[in-house]
Amino acid sequence: METIEQTAVYEQPQPLIGGKHDYGTITDKISSDVLEKKTPKGLFMAFAVTFSLVMLLLLAVTYLFLKGVGIWGIRIPIAWGFAIVNFVWWIGIGHAGTLISAILLLLHQQWRNSINRFAEAMTLFAVACAGMFPILHLGRPWVFYWIIPMPDTMRLWPNFRSPLVWDVFAVTTYATISLVFWFVGLIPDLATMRDKAAQKWKKIIYGMLAMGWRNSAKHWHRYESAYLLLAGLATPLVVSVHSVVSFDFAVGIVPGWHTTIFPPYFVAGAIYSGFAMVLSLVIPVRKLYHLEDFVTSRHLDYMAKVMLATGLIVAYGYAIETFTAFYSGNRFEHDMMINRMFGPYGPLYWMLILFNIALPQLLWLKKFRQTPWMLFVVSIIVNIGMWLERFVIIVSSLARDFVPSSWAIYIPTKWDWFTFFGTIGFFLTAMILFIRVLPMISIFELRTLLPTSKSNHE
Amino acid sequence: MMSMENSTIHGLMAEFNTADEVLNAAQRASQNGYTKMDAYSPFPVEGLSEAVGFHKTRLPLIVLIAGLFGAVGGYFLQYWAAVIGYPLNIGGRPFHSWPSFIPITFELTVLCAGVTAAVAMIILNGLPMPYHPVFNVAAFERASRDKFFLCIEAADPKFDQSTVENFLKSLHPAEVSVVEK
Numbered sequence: 035m036e037t038i039e040q041t042a043v044y045e046q047p048q049p050l051i052g053g054k055h056d057y058g059t060i061t062d063k064i065s066s067d068v069l070e071k072k073t074p075k076g077l078f079m080a081f082a083v084t085f086s087l088v089m090l091l092l093l094a095v096t097y098l099f100l101k102g103v104g105i106w107g108i109r110i111p112i113a114w115g116f117a118i119v120n121f122v123w124w125i126g127i128g129h130a131g132t133l134i135s136a137i138l139l140l141l142h143q144q145w146r147n148s149i150n151r152f153a154e155a156m157t158l159f160a161v162a163c164a165g166m167f168p169i170l171h172l173g174r175p176w177v178f179y180w181i182i183p184m185p186d187t188m189r190l191w192p193n194f195r196s197p198l199v200w201d202v203f204a205v206t207t208y209a210t211i212s213l214v215f216w217f218v219g220l221i222p223d224l225a226t227m228r229d230k231a232a233q234k235w236k237k238i239i240y241g242m243l244a245m246g247w248r249n250s251a252k253h254w255h256r257y258e259s260a261y262l263l264l265a266g267l268a269t270p271l272v273v274s275v276h277s278v279v280s281f282d283f284a285v286g287i288v289p290g291w292h293t294t295i296f297p298p299y300f301v302a303g304a305i306y307s308g309f310a311m312v313l314s315l316v317i318p319v320r321k322l323y324h325l326e327d328f329v330t331s332r333h334l335d336y337m338a339k340v341m342l343a344t345g346l347i348v349a350y351g352y353a354i355e356t357f358t359a360f361y362s363g364n365r366f367e368h369d370m371m372i373n374r375m376f377g378p379y380g381p382l383y384w385m386l387i388l389f390n391i392a393l394p395q396l397l398w399l400k401k402f403r404q405t406p407w408m409l410f411v412v413s414i415i416v417n418i419g420m421w422l423e424r425f426v427i428i429v430s431s432l433a434r435d436f437v438p439s440s441w442a443i444y445i446p447t448k449w450d451w452f453t454f455f456g457t458i459g460f461f462l463t464a465m466i467l468f469i470r471v472l473p474m475i476s477i478f479e480l481r482t483l484l485p486t487s488k489s490n491h492e
Numbered sequence: 493m494m495s496m497e498n499s500t501i502h503g504l505m506a507e508f509n510t511a512d513e514v515l516n517a518a519q520r521a522s523q524n525g526y527t528k529m530d531a532y533s534p535f536p537v538e539g540l541s542e543a544v545g546f547h548k549t550r551l552p553l554i555v556l557i558a559g560l561f562g563a564v565g566g567y568f569l570q571y572w573a574a575v576i577g578y579p580l581n582i583g584g585r586p587f588h589s590w591p592s593f594i595p596i597t598f599e600l601t602v603l604c605a606g607v608t609a610a611v612a613m614i615i616l617n618g619l620p621m622p623y624h625p626v627f628n629v630a631a632f633e634r635a636s637r638d639k640f641f642l643c644i645e646a647a648d649p650k651f652d653q654s655t656v657e658n659f660l661k662s663l664h665p666a667e668v669s670v671v672e673k
Binding site for chain 1: 510511518531535536537540541543544559569570574578580582585589592595596598600602606607609610612613614617619620621624626633635636
């Protein structure tokens with residue numbers, strides 16, 4: 035499949051679907067990638083690596099269950115190590131999916147139609163990875179359900195004044211609504227897969243999942259109504275989730291955490307890292323499956339711009355955080371900031387500034403926004419940068435709190451790393467299985483991007 | 493409901509190539525007094541459901557009720573647990589410390605409303621429904637690919653097979669087929 039490389043002048047925006055396509059060819063291309071075409075070799079090779087990492091995760095978790103959280107590097111006062119760093123990182127990554135699928139829908143950003151399915155799947159799997167960490171961190175993970183309010187023989191109820199309990203509700207609601215939104219979006223495409231499948235067993239499986247969807251106008255009416263309502267509900271939800279995550283810190287009194295800028299700054303950071311992850315995944319998959327017609331350089335350009343904008347909000351957050359620490363006149367805040375910049379974790383702080391603020395400024399240049407490999411490199415840098423941000427916030431604040439006699443240093447052990455890389459493997463494995471068995475681009479929404487779909491009739 | 497001579501067929505179906513054609517056809521059918529019909533399209537076409545006589549759905553109302561249920565239920569859950577079931581003094585705060593109850597109230601509102609939106613959409617649409625007569629038309633599998641269909645159903649009080657057939661043919665469809673039950 036050939037695409038026309040866009041050159042020089044860019045006044046006339048390139049159409050959202052490249053090449054020559056109609057409803058039929060769009061449908062055939064996306065469905066046959068799943069139903070008929072041979073799985074690309076690259077996908078098998080990637081799967082071999084990511085599935086090995088899943089095995090590593092199982093090993094790390096098994097050993098954790100046998101030995102307890104002592105195998106990790108956490109020690110008082112640094113009780114929140116990798117587990118919480120990774121939790122916040124993963125949940126943040128998920129936010130881009132909801133932003134793309136819900137907020138951009140409400141804002142009539144039609145270019146989202148090419149990437150929303152993919153981004154929603156990413157959200158689901160990222161939230162699954164995020165959800166593992168607090169449970170593994172519990173010490174007695176098998177009694178995690180104690181935090182769910184339910185009548186039991188102990189007659190205990192959770193403390194609803196605690197942000198940690200809010201978090202449970204926020205994250206489980208987020209996971210559920212993301213799943214529902216994703217599945218509702220899939221129903222018409224599952225019907226397409228049912229109708230396109232050649233083998234009977236495939237027809238049966240996709241048919242069961244499509245539940246007899248028959249593209250009726252009356253059904254579409256309710257469908258659009260439900261989809262819009264879900265988008266409207268998911269929009270404040272996604273803002274609330276990372277705000278609640280930030281309350282886990284902001285409600286505490288630890289210097290470096292106790293600050294009111296956390297909710298907006300966490301939400302911006304979440305979207306920043308999420309877009310970085312979408313780009314890190316979309317760019318290789320686009321190449322592997324030859325999707326350049328559907329995910330055009332215009333899409334990459336838009337995503338890069340969102341990343342740049344949210345990155346600047348994050349930069350503003352860092353600046354205000356620093357300013358407030360010095361301006362407040364609070365001894366502990368002041369020392370926290372000096373320690374964050376020049377203390378034992380100082381190098382990580384400067385790396386974070388480099389990765390999250392300095393290098394992404396390259397995206398001001400069109401070349402970096404539209405050359406896939408360059409954008410890919412920048413997106414990986416941002417992913418690492420956002421992970422460092424969470425590490426710096428959590429660990430450097432805890433390592434040096436109020437009383438110098440209790441200061442300590444946190445060094446992650448190999449089990450910390452195994453668990454972390456294990457979840458990356460789990461995430462990528464799930465993504466690979468998803469693109470192998472389900473249409474990774476929303477076919478019916480892509481059809482609406484064709485000029486002929488707009489009715490001239492009155 | 494149905495007259496005897498039409499009891500073996502579900503209706504007559506015309507196939508169109510564009511969204512404009514099917515929308516025009518549905519509007520014409522409506523003007524000609526047909527009421528029991530449905531249109532099928534590979535993506536939502538604006539105005540098509542209104543043209544086949546479907547104007548309002550109860551879905552938003554159901555979602556609103558579910559959301560309110562989530563809000564009231566969520567708040568009550570926390571109130572009951574913190575004030576009646578297990579009152580616990582946390583840092584001297586009042587048992588009924590309502591600002592702390594807002595986040596969970598909000599989350600449960602969204603949870604109930606969102607899940608209800610999806611479930612209500614599926615149930616109101618009569619799904620899951622593995623069998624439906626329209627699937628008997630061989631070309632119909634392209635409704636999920638690139639074709640548009642209008643089906644005037646035998647249950648329509650004005651339904652007469654030959655009249656409807658002539659009417660549908662006057663709309664210049666690609667094909668008109670009989671939908672077997």
